Amino acid sequence: MKSLKIGRKILAIVLLTGVSTSASAQMMINGAGATFPYPIYSKWFDEYAKVDPSVRFNYQSIGSGGGQKQILAQTVDFGASDGPMSDDNLAKAPGKLLHIPTVAGADVLAYNLPGNPALKFDADTIAGIFLGQIKKWNDPKITALNPGVTLPDQEIVVVHRSDGSGTTYIWTDYLSKISPEWKTKVGTNTSVNWPTGVGGKGNEGVAGQIKQTPGAVGYVELIYAVQNKMPYAEIKNAAGEFVKPTLESVTAALAAAEIPDDFRFSMTNSPGRDAYPIAGATWLLVYQQQKDAAKGKKLVEFLKWSATDGEKMAKDLQYAPLPESVQQRVLKRIDEIKM
Amino acid sequence: MEIAIPPAVAPDDPRSVARAMAPPSRFGDKAFEWLTLTMAMAVVVLVILTGWQLWLGSSLAIQKFGFHFLTTSTWDPVAEQFGALPFIYGTLVSSLIALVIAVPLSIATAVYLTELAPLWIRQPLVSLIEMLAAIPSVILGLWGIFVMIPWLRDYPFPWLKRVFGWTPFFSGPIYGTSMLAGGIIIAIMILPIITSVSREILRSVPDLQREAAYALGATRWEVTRIAVLSYARKGLFGAVILGLGRALGETMAVTMVIGNTPQIAASLFKSGYTLASVIANEFTEATTDIYLEALFEIGLVLFGVTILVNLIAQLLLKTMTTTTSATRAVQ
Numbered sequence: 179m180k181s182l183k184i185g186r187k188i189l190a191i192v193l194l195t196g197v198s199t200s201a202s203a204q205m206m207i208n209g210a211g212a213t214f215p216y217p218i219y220s221k222w223f224d225e226y227a228k229v230d231p232s233v234r235f236n237y238q239s240i241g242s243g244g245g246q247k248q249i250l251a252q253t254v255d256f257g258a259s260d261g262p263m264s265d266d267n268l269a270k271a272p273g274k275l276l277h278i279p280t281v282a283g284a285d286v287l288a289y290n291l292p293g294n295p296a297l298k299f300d301a302d303t304i305a306g307i308f309l310g311q312i313k314k315w316n317d318p319k320i321t322a323l324n325p326g327v328t329l330p331d332q333e334i335v336v337v338h339r340s341d342g343s344g345t346t347y348i349w350t351d352y353l354s355k356i357s358p359e360w361k362t363k364v365g366t367n368t369s370v371n372w373p374t375g376v377g378g379k380g381n382e383g384v385a386g387q388i389k390q391t392p393g394a395v396g397y398v399e400l401i402y403a404v405q406n407k408m409p410y411a412e413i414k415n416a417a418g419e420f421v422k423p424t425l426e427s428v429t430a431a432l433a434a435a436e437i438p439d440d441f442r443f444s445m446t447n448s449p450g451r452d453a454y455p456i457a458g459a460t461w462l463l464v465y466q467q468q469k470d471a472a473k474g475k476k477l478v479e480f481l482k483w484s485a486t487d488g489e490k491m492a493k494d495l496q497y498a499p500l501p502e503s504v505q506q507r508v509l510k511r512i513d514e515i516k517m
Numbered sequence: 518m519e520i521a522i523p524p525a526v527a528p529d530d531p532r533s534v535a536r537a538m539a540p541p542s543r544f545g546d547k548a549f550e551w552l553t554l555t556m557a558m559a560v561v562v563l564v565i566l567t568g569w570q571l572w573l574g575s576s577l578a579i580q581k582f583g584f585h586f587l588t589t590s591t592w593d594p595v596a597e598q599f600g601a602l603p604f605i606y607g608t609l610v611s612s613l614i615a616l617v618i619a620v621p622l623s624i625a626t627a628v629y630l631t632e633l634a635p636l637w638i639r640q641p642l643v644s645l646i647e648m649l650a651a652i653p654s655v656i657l658g659l660w661g662i663f664v665m666i667p668w669l670r671d672y673p674f675p676w677l678k679r680v681f682g683w684t685p686f687f688s689g690p691i692y693g694t695s696m697l698a699g700g701i702i703i704a705i706m707i708l709p710i711i712t713s714v715s716r717e718i719l720r721s722v723p724d725l726q727r728e729a730a731y732a733l734g735a736t737r738w739e740v741t742r743i744a745v746l747s748y749a750r751k752g753l754f755g756a757v758i759l760g761l762g763r764a765l766g767e768t769m770a771v772t773m774v775i776g777n778t779p780q781i782a783a784s785l786f787k788s789g790y791t792l793a794s795v796i797a798n799e800f801t802e803a804t805t806d807i808y809l810e811a812l813f814e815i816g817l818v819l820f821g822v823t824i825l826v827n828l829i830a831q832l833l834l835k836t837m838t839t840t841t842s843a844t845r846a847v848q
Contacts, residue, residue: 213801240801241800241801241802242801242802242804243800243801243802243803243804243809244801246804247804261804263804264804264805266805267804267805333690335692340772340777340794340798341797341798341799341801341802342594342798342799342800342801342802342803343802344802364595365595365596366595367594367595368594368802368803368804369594369798369799369802370593370594370595371591371592371593371594371595371596371779372778375778376692376694376776376777376778376788377776377777377778377788377790377798378662378694378773378777379658379772379773379777379797379798383662383773386659386662386663387662387694390662390663390666390667390693391670391692391693391694
């Protein structure tokens with residue numbers, strides 16, 4: 179008897195939802211791309227449904243490569259990428275593609291040492307470690323930066339991402355800027371030919387390997403280090419200050435970074451005094467000339483909302499919001515979208 | 518040769534009644550034949566289409582790198598230089614390690630389950646082994662990082678290094694993530710399939726075989742070795758091939774423990790990389806055409822390696838069975 183009632187209830191729910199979706203013909207805006215900003219994008223789409231119930235977003239976090247491919251093929255209404263598009267790829271676009279920065283994140287240098295002391299690093303040391311030239315924890319270069327900390331005579335095990343990722347893009351972009359040797363030998367990309375170290379899959383894989391391997395050092399997104407309670411280093415920035423990675427120091431890096439008119443910028447090694455040097459933004463990719471006027475109008479409304487109200491939600495989800503100055507420039511750019 | 522004609526049926530025999538009725542329609546038989554033929558052909562078409570699609574998807578890379586793709590070791594997405602050799606090596610070696618570990622274990626388990634185990638223990642053991650097959654690959658991978666690797670690093674690996682450290686295979690520093698760890702996790706994953714298939718094969722060995730051997734005064738070991746294992750050899754080989762097929766394509770769990778470094782190193786403590794892993798790792802973020810096509814070509818290579826390994830196995834099986842029948846004929 180009871181099961182029958184439950185069955186009826188389920189039936190009622192199914193019917194109701196069926197009716198409600200068919201009753202309101204919603205506009206569907208499709209997007210695809212980067213995985214790093216997926217948590218905040220899905221939060222935005224959820225919240226925006228309350229602001230404008232007539233439009234629904236469908237975002238597939240298939241990776242930046244997929245996002246760029248799909249927007250070029252015009253199979254989605256907007257793309258998303260953790261790195262700016264290359265000139266080659268932009269040239270393939272059938273129309274002018276705009277880069278709209280949304281939020282930024284930081285890569286931190288996490289490590290596993292007995293007692294987990296607080297450590298400081300500078301550009302030279304990080305490059306040395308990742309090029310495989312600094313091999314031991316008690317290397318003079320590391321001890322000189324950390325007076326008062328006794329570092330063990332232990333081998334450094336470098337852990338990097340094995341999957342292509344925006345996190346790696348930011349990390350290698352930073353290394354390329356501060357080390358000419360890195361730039362010529364390795365370069366900047368979502369995955370590179372690593373001179374040393376072992377690869378872990380995803381932030382969780384790298385975090386796991388660092389936690390499990392004594393003497394390990396690697397880079398993960400700030401939020402992973404915070405959530406996993408891993409120690410991470412203060413890093414000397416371009417102004418010569420040691421800065422702890424926080425949302426504020428990332429926003430400070432964005433504010434001080436040189437941002438060109440097309441928004442294809444890199445914010446690593448930013449010159450600001452409070453700027454954390456290893457950070458990067460993530461972008462939405464939209465065509466300046468929208469094909470479908472009704473859809474384009476809704477998309478513009480959403481982009482404006484995200485650049486203003488949406489930005490306020492960033493900190494709760496551990497993303498650094500855009501500074502005021504950049505926000506204004508982004509809003510101006512959104513106004514250039516034509517229907 | 519003359520065909521024996523069955524004796525004429527007496528008129529009161531029930532069979533004669535059946536003969537008097539209209540002949541049954543053959544339509545059902547034909548339809549069934551066609552249906553199964555279509556299904557069988559669908560598999561063939563699917564394999565060909567997959568190969569064709571991989572070929573199309575990687576045409577640019579094939580043109581650019583040619584045969585060098587298979588013989589060079591650089592994998593540099595920045596400079597757009599791609600070579601698959603370390604991945605081919607990693608796939609073959611990790612699968613080989615897996616087979617070396619899993620085959621004796623699985624076959625011994627299957628023998629125990631069919632020949633020796635008391636009846637009450639068989640079903641629970643079989644269920645447990647089948648449960649092992651149901652563990653998702655990514656879960657095994659996480660278990661690999663957090664449980665297996667630290668344990669391997671602290672106990673078995675140092676022991677291996679102490680005892681076999683003089684060979685190149687177990688030398689060098691121990692980090693945990695390694696080709697050997699990759700092989701071990703694959704071994705765990707292919708163990709259930711080899712065990713279940715082997716068990717079915719051993720069960721299908723007719724009891725007559727065993728009874729005959731016992732009648733000749735063979736011990737239990739001799740019965741198992743001569744009457745059962747030798748009889749079932751071909752089938753067991755097939756079970757191993759099934760396991761190998763899985764091993765070559767295993768992706769998620771291996772990726773998490775193998776270290777993902779495209780290098781060819783003699784030491785099994787060094788990290789490696791497999792064909793399947795590099796596709797899983799890099800496909801989503803491959804932005805340039807040639808990079809994506811190189812990954813497609815990796816897929817094509819994996820496809821080729823799998824087919825090639827299977828062909829070699831079939832050949833081995835053939836020579837094995839012909840030599841045994843030859844020796845039998847001599848005897």
